[in-house]
Amino acid sequence: MESVTKRYPDGTVAVDRLSLEIPDRSITVLVGPSGCGKTTTLRMINRMVEPSEGTILLDGEDIQRQPVTTLRRSMGYVIQNAGLFQHRTIVDNIATVPRMLGWGKQKARARAAELMERVGLDAALAKRYPYQLSGGQQQRVGVARALAADPPVLLMDEPFSAVDPVVRKGLQDELLRIQDELGKTIVFVTHDIDEAIKLGTMVAVMRTGGHLAQYAPPAELLSSPADTFVEDFLGGDRGIRRLSFFPSGRLELTTGPVIPLDATAEQIAAPTPLPPGDRRGRQTARLERAARPDGRGHQAGPAPVPRATVRPGTDSLRVALDCAVLSPTGWAVAVDTDGRVTGVVSQQTIGEAIRSAHAAGRDDERDDEKVAG
Numbered sequence: 001m002e003s004v005t006k007r008y009p010d011g012t013v014a015v016d017r018l019s020l021e022i023p024d025r026s027i028t029v030l031v032g033p034s035g036c037g038k039t040t041t042l043r044m045i046n047r048m049v050e051p052s053e054g055t056i057l058l059d060g061e062d063i064q065r066q067p068v069t070t071l072r073r074s075m076g077y078v079i080q081n082a083g084l085f086q087h088r089t090i091v092d093n094i095a096t097v098p099r100m101l102g103w104g105k106q107k108a109r110a111r112a113a114e115l116m117e118r119v120g121l122d123a124a125l126a127k128r129y130p131y132q133l134s135g136g137q138q139q140r141v142g143v144a145r146a147l148a149a150d151p152p153v154l155l156m157d158e159p160f161s162a163v164d165p166v167v168r169k170g171l172q173d174e175l176l177r178i179q180d181e182l183g184k185t186i187v188f189v190t191h192d193i194d195e196a197i198k199l200g201t202m203v204a205v206m207r208t209g210g211h212l213a214q215y216a217p218p219a220e221l222l223s224s225p226a227d228t229f230v231e232d233f234l235g236g237d238r239g240i241r242r243l244s245f246f247p248s249g250r251l252e253l254t255t256g257p258v259i260p261l262d263a264t265a266e267q268i269a270a271p272t273p274l275p276p277g278d279r280r281g282r283q284t285a286r287l288e289r290a291a292r293p294d295g296r297g298h299q300a301g302p303a304p305v306p307r308a309t310v311r312p313g314t315d316s317l318r319v320a321l322d323c324a325v326l327s328p329t330g331w332a333v334a335v336d337t338d339g340r341v342t343g344v345v346s347q348q349t350i351g352e353a354i355r356s357a358h359a360a361g362r363d364d365e366r367d368d369e370k371v372a373g
Contacts, residue, residue, distance in 0.1 A: 004054030015210030029200035037210030076146030115144040136167035243318035253343030
């Protein structure tokens with residue numbers, strides 16, 4: 001996008017001289033407050049909104065030189081609430097674009113069935129109608145429909161904002177998995193900075209009036225906001241968010257004691273360390289803080305730790321810190337990819353790792369400044 005502006009007849013400027021280069025095979029997220037031009041920018045890419053000035057190039061070719069119908073059919077498009085055809089079955093909703101492109105019904109439906117599996121939809125839903133599906137399932141159908149003709153570019157306009165947080169997280173994880181498999185060029189609009197940081201390879205923060213405030217990878221955005229607007233938009237907990245980019249793999253683990261959730265009061269009073277590899281371990285306690293029987297056979301002391309655990313080879317320091325904070329004993333339980341206990345780690349150890357990670361990050365920033373200089 002080269003100096004792209006959208007000015008309406010009444011003089012309103014929705015996007016003002018926006019220049020942006022979106023990398024191939026990545027997720028670029030447009031984020032910002034209401035009225036900053038995010039959706040207008042997205043819609044100019046497939047010419048649902050025509051720019052007033054500037055040029056938009058797709059692989060070096062001006063999109064104005066392509067027939068608008070051809071352009072739109074070459075891009076997947078996912079909107080909030082999925083936008084499904086209510087009179088069509090799920091399989092026929094997904095097959096819409098292939099059928100418009102001249103595919104035979106059998107071939108288009110076979111492609112739809114393949115995509116249902118890819119986005120995590122049960123094949124038994126194929127003959128149902130949109131109103132018979134949950135909100136999360138409908139959004140998966142919307143993603144499958146957008147992918148049906150295998151477009152290189154996928155445009156997504158707040159696709160997950162209408163579902164509850166649990167479903168939303170699942171859809172985000174599913175999108176990352178699909179992107180890892182297919183490598184599409186995705187432009188994603190959201191107003192949720194956490195979603196932008198989780199999904200984005202690059203994040204464009206826009207301010208009211210359609211101005212670009214900052215364009216950077218998520219880690220750089222959190223460590224070096226361009227100005228006070230970006231800093232305020234990221235929120236007061238951007239330091240915690242930044243921990244998502246520091247791995248927990250180097251945390252020093254200890255092996256006990258770990259007490260199973262079904263332990264009796266007597267077992268808790270004289271705990272035996274649960275060996276690494278035991279799947280039952282979910283609660284940690286140091287010997288001097290172990291619960292004691294209350295005299296009536298009931299378990300006294302802290303409540304069981306929630307199901308939160310950390311996988312040091314996979315999860316970030318943010319996850320490790322969250323697990324330790326949720327634990328009434330201040331210790332996080334580490335597990336392997338199969339859920340087997342590998343050890344425990346204290347808040348103090350996590351804190352030391354966080355300080356080391358931040359220090360290393362500052363050193364990297366200084367090295368980058370030297371190279372730039």
